[in-house]
Amino acid sequence: MTSLDTVAPPVDSDDSRVSITLRVNGTEHKLAIDPRTTLLDCLREVLHLTGTKKGCDHGQCGACTVHIGGRRMNSCLALAAAHDGDEIVTIEGLGAPGHLHPMQAAFLEHDAYQCGYCTSGQIMSAVALLHEPVGPGDDDVREFMSGNICRCGAYPNIVKAIQQVRHGKSGAA
Amino acid sequence: MQSFNLVRANDSASAISAGAQSDTAQQGARVRFLAGGTTLVDLMKLGVEHPERVIDITRLPLADIRKEANGDLFIGATARNNDVAHHPLVAGGYAALSQALLAGASAQLRNAATTAGNLLQRTRCMYFRDLASPCNKRKPGAGCAAIGGANRMLAILGTSESCIATNPSDMAVAMMAYDAVVHVQGISAQGISVQGTSGAWQIPLKDFYVLPQDRPDIENVLKPGDLVTHVALPPRPAGERAFYLKLRDRASYEFALVSAAVAVTLAQGKIASARLALGGVGTRPWRVPEAEQVLVGQAPSEAAFRSAAEICLRGAQPQSQNGFKVELAKRCIIHALKHVTN
Numbered sequence: 001m002t003s004l005d006t007v008a009p010p011v012d013s014d015d016s017r018v019s020i021t022l023r024v025n026g027t028e029h030k031l032a033i034d035p036r037t038t039l040l041d042c043l044r045e046v047l048h049l050t051g052t053k054k055g056c057d058h059g060q061c062g063a064c065t066v067h068i069g070g071r072r073m074n075s076c077l078a079l080a081a082a083h084d085g086d087e088i089v090t091i092e093g094l095g096a097p098g099h100l101h102p103m104q105a106a107f108l109e110h111d112a113y114q115c116g117y118c119t120s121g122q123i124m125s126a127v128a129l130l131h132e133p134v135g136p137g138d139d140d141v142r143e144f145m146s147g148n149i150c151r152c153g154a155y156p157n158i159v160k161a162i163q164q165v166r167h168g169k170s171g172a173a
Numbered sequence: 174m175q176s177f178n179l180v181r182a183n184d185s186a187s188a189i190s191a192g193a194q195s196d197t198a199q200q201g202a203r204v205r206f207l208a209g210g211t212t213l214v215d216l217m218k219l220g221v222e223h224p225e226r227v228i229d230i231t232r233l234p235l236a237d238i239r240k241e242a243n244g245d246l247f248i249g250a251t252a253r254n255n256d257v258a259h260h261p262l263v264a265g266g267y268a269a270l271s272q273a274l275l276a277g278a279s280a281q282l283r284n285a286a287t288t289a290g291n292l293l294q295r296t297r298c299m300y301f302r303d304l305a306s307p308c309n310k311r312k313p314g315a316g317c318a319a320i321g322g323a324n325r326m327l328a329i330l331g332t333s334e335s336c337i338a339t340n341p342s343d344m345a346v347a348m349m350a351y352d353a354v355v356h357v358q359g360i361s362a363q364g365i366s367v368q369g370t371s372g373a374w375q376i377p378l379k380d381f382y383v384l385p386q387d388r389p390d391i392e393n394v395l396k397p398g399d400l401v402t403h404v405a406l407p408p409r410p411a412g413e414r415a416f417y418l419k420l421r422d423r424a425s426y427e428f429a430l431v432s433a434a435v436a437v438t439l440a441q442g443k444i445a446s447a448r449l450a451l452g453g454v455g456t457r458p459w460r461v462p463e464a465e466q467v468l469v470g471q472a473p474s475e476a477a478f479r480s481a482a483e484i485c486l487r488g489a490q491p492q493s494q495n496g497f498k499v500e501l502a503k504r505c506i507i508h509a510l511k512h513v514t515n
Contacts, residue, residue, distance in 0.1 A: 077215060082210065144280050147278070147281045
C-alpha cells in the first residue's frame, strides 16, 4: 500500500489543484484548490468568510487568527490543504447578531477597538486564551495576547474586556 | 510562491524516501518536510525557499512527550512548542526549556510550531529574507549585505567573512544547556546508530549545527531524507536550578538580543555542576564547556560569574552596530547565574 497520499488527487492532468474537505464553523466544504492557497486566503477568497483579516500575511500581526482543532493559530502561515478534515472555527462561527459570544459582547461594552481591523483576530485569541494556562493578572493577559497587534492602540480596553469575561469584572488583579 | 506538489506522509519510511530525492537538505532543498509551517510557509512566500515537493509530516505519530525507560525525556519531532512548554515533565524537570519556549514567538505561533521545526528554524537576518540583497546563506558566493549593513541583531560569535546570521531559536539554547540529543531516521547513516533500529541514529545537539565558514547555506548535519523523529534530554541532577533569561527590545513577542540558559547544582555552598548556553549572539546556539568548568568548585559570587562570562565571550567579533551585545551577554549570564544560586 502506498504510504504517500497525494493530498490531492490532481483534479485533471493539466490541473495542479488538490481536492480537500474543509470543516469550517461546523460546515463541510469540498474544495479543489491550488496547494499554495493559505487557509487565510481560502477562508476569504474561496469561502467568502471575510471576518478573518489579512494584516501582514507573515505570522507577525495576528489579524488572521482562527481556531484549528480548538487551538488558535495564524491562518496566513497554514496551507489549507494541510488542514484537510481539521475542525476550523472563525469569527463567523463564534456568535451571531443578537447572540454574541460573551467575548464579543465584552469587546463592545469596553470599546475594545478603534478601526476594528485587528478585532476578529483579537477576539479569536481572547476566546482561546480562556482555556489556556494563563495567570490571573493583566500582565499575564498582555503576555498571552502579544501575538495580536493593534495599531490603533486599543490594548487597555482589550485587556479590560478579556478580564471581565475571565473574572466576571473588569480590571482584575 | 512557486508551485509545488503537496503530499501527505502516512509513515516515516515514505517521508524519508521522498525527502531523499532532494539533492540537499539545506538551503534551497527541492523537497521539504512541512510540520507547523511557521518558518517554511513564510520563507516560501518570500521566495527564499522554493521546494518542488512538500511532504506534510503532521499526521505521522511523532508528537509524543514522555519519560523513557532509561530516564530520558522524549520530545517528539512534531510536538507543538506550547504542548512541550506546558507539559508537566518539562515545566517540572526542565524549567529553562519551558521558559525558553514560552519566551519565544506568540501563543498562536507556539500552537503551530513544532520541536523539529524550531530546531531547524532559519535566521531572521533581514538580508536572508530579502531576495534583492546579496546573501551567502541564500546564494553561496553572492556576498553578505549584513556585514557593514544593518547588523544590530546579528551574531558576534561563530561568524565568518561570509555570514554573521544569528540562530534565532530560544528552545535550542535551553536544549543545548540540557545536553539534548537529536534522533534522526534516514538512509545516510551518520552519527551513532541506535541499537536495533535500522537507519536510526543520534546526534548530540552540540554537533548538530555547523558554523557558517564559507558555506553558510549549510546549517546542520542533516542529509536528504533525514527525518528528525525526536529529541532526548538526559535526566537532570537532583536539586538542579535552571533559568532562561531573554533580553530583547520589547517585553514580549521579539527575538533575543542576548539570552542565557543556565542550570546549576550546589553542594556545601559551592557549585557542583553548571550548564550554560547563549542565544542571540551566535551563528548557532552557543555553549562553552570551559566556562562551565570554571564555575565548578567555586562559591557563587559575582567575580566567579564574571570570569565564566568572560570565557563565553572570548573571541567575540562585534560588527558595526552590535558591539553592545558583548557586555550585554556577560551581564545576562551573570544575572541568570545569580538568579539560580541565591
